[in-house]
Amino acid sequence: MERVSFKNNTWDVAGHLYFPENFDDSKQYPSIVCVHPGSSVKEQTAGLYARQLAENRFIALAFDASFQGESGGEPRYLEDPATRVEDIRCAIDYLTTLSFIDNERIGAMGVCAGGGYAANAAISEKRFKAIATVIGTNASRAFREANPVETLHAVAQQRTAEANGTEKLINNWIPNSAEEAEKLGLQELDLLEAIDYYRTPRGQHPNSCNKLLFTSMSKLIMFDAFHLAEYFLTQPLLVIVGDKVGGFGSYRDGFDLYNKAASTNKKMHIVKGANHYDxxxxxxxxxxxxxxxxxxxREHL
Known part of the structure; x- marks a missing residue:
């Protein structure tokens, strides 16, 4: 693995580039951009998949979203779907500058919200030749189903306050512990699994600090990851979900993407007995x- 960086706008996006065993820089390899979930960083699940893909003769790139992790950009902890999709395009730009990358064999995969962002990028980004999502979510769909107009009013008030000198409001993505969730009366399966993954030694990382800039919410609510997929998502598509259905909606979103995509070469795979965080x-x-x-x-790149 090599630490790398590339530009999005004026700031640096921090990445890890994973190489196959016996890598030979005189050859050209297929490559895969691996996109992490919301609140995550490259060292977590996106990096796990990137390492495994590299062990199977692909070059794999995992990176931190702009404004998060080791990547640059201000304000910090902003979750901006449009910028996250642009990060993916910039990742392809970077890969095409490497002599050992075959520009005609670049794919993308994403986990959770990263799956939705990868799919959205592929709708307009035809340098991607194949797309896969693992428990991919249309993250904005979940936010639109939870009092969206009330939230938009709150964002409007917060932006006015911040423009007039109030400190930026930064919330947690999830409770910091199962005990905190219990006190709040939050006992939903996916939420508890998220806490177990992100806030315990199982998967936590110091750069994944559970912080979300509140004004991100208006951008999240208004973004549809699968917009126009029925017209323009034409690349081969693989959608993977687990059948233990939780509140984050990846099972439903997976079928939504599969059914909507214009691709004539698409496959759905259901992992039996697996929940979202498995x-x-x-x-x-x-x-x-x-x-x-x-x-x-291997078939499509």
Whole structure:
């Protein structure tokens, strides 16, 4: 693995580039851009998949979203879907500058919200030749279903306050512990699994600090990751979901993307007995996902 960076606008996006064993820079390789979930960083589940893909003869790039992790950009902790999609395009720009990348064999995969962002990028970005999502979510859909007009009013008030000198409002993505969630009366499966992954030694990383700039909410609410997929998402598509359905909606979103995509070459795979977060890092679930991802990308890249 090599630490790399590339530009989005004026700031640096920090990445990890994973290489196959016995890498030879005189040859050209297929490559895959691996996109992390909301609140995540490149060292977590996107990096896990990138490492495994590199072990199977792909070059794989995982990176931190702009405004987050080790990447630059202000304001910090902003979750801006449009910029996250542009990060993906900039990742392709970077890959095309490397002599050992075959520009005609670049694919993308994303986990959770990263799956939605990867799909959205592919709708207009035809340098991607194949797309895969692992428990991919249309993250904005979830926010639109939770008092969106009330939230938009709150964002408007917060922006006015910040323009007049109030400190920026930064919330947590999720409670910091299962005990905190219990006190708040939050006991939904996916939420508890998120806490177990992000806020315990299982998957936590110091750069994934559970902070979300509140004014991001208006951008999240108004963004539809699958907009125009029925017209322009024409590349080969693989959608992977788990059948233990939780509140984050990846099972529903996976079928939504699959049914909507214009691709004539698309496949849905359901991992039996797996919940959303099993497909982040649990060996049995991730190995089943990789058993689909690897032949899919070998065929289409």
């Amino acid at each position: 497909l982040y890092d649990q060996p049995q679930a991730t190995q089943e996902a990789l058993a689909q991802l690897i032949p899919f990308f």
